[in-house]
Amino acid sequence: MSDSGKRDSAEQAEFRSYCRDWLADHHPGEPTVRLPQSPLEIMTRDQLDYLQAWQKAAYDAGLVGCDYPVEVGGGGRKDCQRVANEEMQAARTPFFPNVIGLGMAAPTVLHHARDDVKRELLPRLFSGEDIWCQGFSEPGAGSDLASVQTFAEPKGDRWVINGHKVWTSLAHFAEWMIILLRTDKSHKYEGLSYFVVPIRAALGKGVSVRPLIKMTGETGFNEVIFDGLEVDDRYRLDELGKGWQVAMTTLLHERGAGELQAPRAGGLKSRESHSATARSLLELARKTPRGAGTAADDPVLRDRMMQQVIREEALKENQRRARVPALLDHPMRLPLQNKLLASELGQDTARVALEVAGAAATLYMADEHAPDRGQWPLAYMNSFGMTIAAGTSEVQRNILGERVLGLAKSK
């Protein structure tokens, strides 16, 4: 049994028992559609419909946006999203489709948007009725994010946007996009401003979305072309020229280091999918024949698998220790490691799994003999998305070296 609940406040304890009861009655059950490994690989309308219905139900029950103010559609609770998340994980519910909205757009909008815009946008974000996407990267602006060139030109109290965003997950379903734009070409950082823009309403009229095909063969992310899209000035977040600071709010939450806990539902996907965890790695080893026994008997593979088990436990314990001030030297030291560690752990776990699977690691999802239905090669390939997106592992190490260790800025 998990340790959740042991140190709950009175409010958390009551809320936990409410969540548990509600989930017992309202778990959506075995998915009716084949679900992808994560929300970023949602490809079909069927998948989206199923997941949106689940998010809406959870929001209506109060399990989404728990810690946000009531005025913007939240639950007005204190540190209860974590409780809801733990209970949804324990109940193995499906994940929420609006992952970028919940994890990145919502905290950014809350901190930086006008009050009327918060009230307008956040309820439909929490309910999942409006899917959100993120327009940061461009063909010429990857790790060097502040060099974005997509331009917003003033036109009365409106802005006209022209340019090209890439690697935009969920753009093909999204109503709204958080977007980092250039409003001044003479200053790199101070020339950036941050907006939320309604893209779905403008498809074919100033916005076009083209799918990109990943090395896995899946779609799920896109390039988005802006050709004279007009947006009202009220959708600007914070002041003109403050886009970089606003983007830092987004990135902090994207990397799991923000103060607001993102709503995160459980690990249930569908019968044929699974997670790249150490537990599933050990299961794979136990059922993979090797010589007279199984791969689980091979001393070298055992050592490699235990390294993964230990890293996974350490990541979990880092997150726990991050909330124990007496055992911390620097407040951001553990939170800023989170994204780097989780993405590299997932990659290495999948890589070890391919070693464990042996020759059968060659088999992909369409092959009926593929171990775990070909999910391991898929997970391994997709893991590179995680070590590249949201600041590559190299950028993460720069951030840690500079912000936590105080080493000189590399550039």
Place this chain on the structure above:
Amino acid sequence: MSQPNNYGFGEEAALLKSSAAKFFAQHLPVDRLHARVAGSHDPYRCPEAPWPQELWQPMVDLGWTSLAVPESAGGLGMPCVAVAGLVEELGRAAFPCPLLGTLAASYILAECGDAGHTAQQEIVEGCAVALALTDKTGSWDIASSGVTYDGEVLSGGAHFIQDVRKATRLLVSASGAQGLQLFWVSVDADGVGVEPDAIVDLTRDQGRVTFNGVAASRLGDAGAAALDRAMPALWVLLAADMAGAAEWLLQTSVEYARSRQQFDHPLGFFQAVKHPLVDVMIHVDATRSLLYSAACAIDHEPGRARQLAHMAQASACDTAAFSAGRAVQTHGGIGFTWECYVHLYFKRQKHSEVLWGDATWHRARLADILLGDPAAAGGSAQGAEAAA
């Protein structure tokens, strides 16, 4: 039983940790440590055991030596997380003293029932203990001993005994008619002979002890089981020492990378230097998180203590090796010299790394728990269930 979210690391534990940090920094900063233990650089020097013996009694008076003795036996009975916090500071100071052995002995004695009572009293009174649990092959398997008993008389030899020349008591494992049993004996008892090892580490001493018909007190009649139950605590404490030393190596290397200029930049400007230092930090943090989790399990969830302690030790051994190597490399030429303090910690880490099981050994034991021992009957399917 489940664990408290904050590891049960409360105010008292935090106070203990911070006062220990202050005590070590005040009484033995690294320059004084170096002056004290690194007097002779001769690789063929006679083995010495320099340590600030005058600080032992103050540590006894602070209660640190009886932290892990239960209250019922007159000790302070602090939770393992608090003891680990103190030991982390001990490692950060690379402080030469017999505290680790004395605390470790307290955990073993606590498993010995009433038979451990007299020995616990002696610890409370300030006796320092060395553990004589290792045979001449240096086996990490506690079932193996080079000492035999006949009634309460010991013969044979124990090896790789830490801080033996700083201790006044020995906790000895010996084999005999009733299997492996534990004994308590004074270092200056008749028939005890101590021979120092010539070791690399300057912050510890190590030696062999021969027993020539030595009269000893037997600690109950289930020594093997008592020792087995106490091992997770021993591993956790050693992991804490290594984590503390690793943090010193990290901070010292970072400081150097911030000040030393080459190619018109501080060293840390270059990613080839910066990224490995970040990786050292990541290693240290993983070890710290795992060791407090394991310590908390010892306090609150004994059923998971062994597997978590294996994880903590495996991680600590890797962290010790990595932090030591990167520190010398980051310091460049000066890091390779006797005058640079880094070598004190480098040597302590390389010593700790192989003391009570190295990383590979601990991972192999963890695999036996999680995947079953393929050498044992039943094969891989067993054990896995117990761990789930």
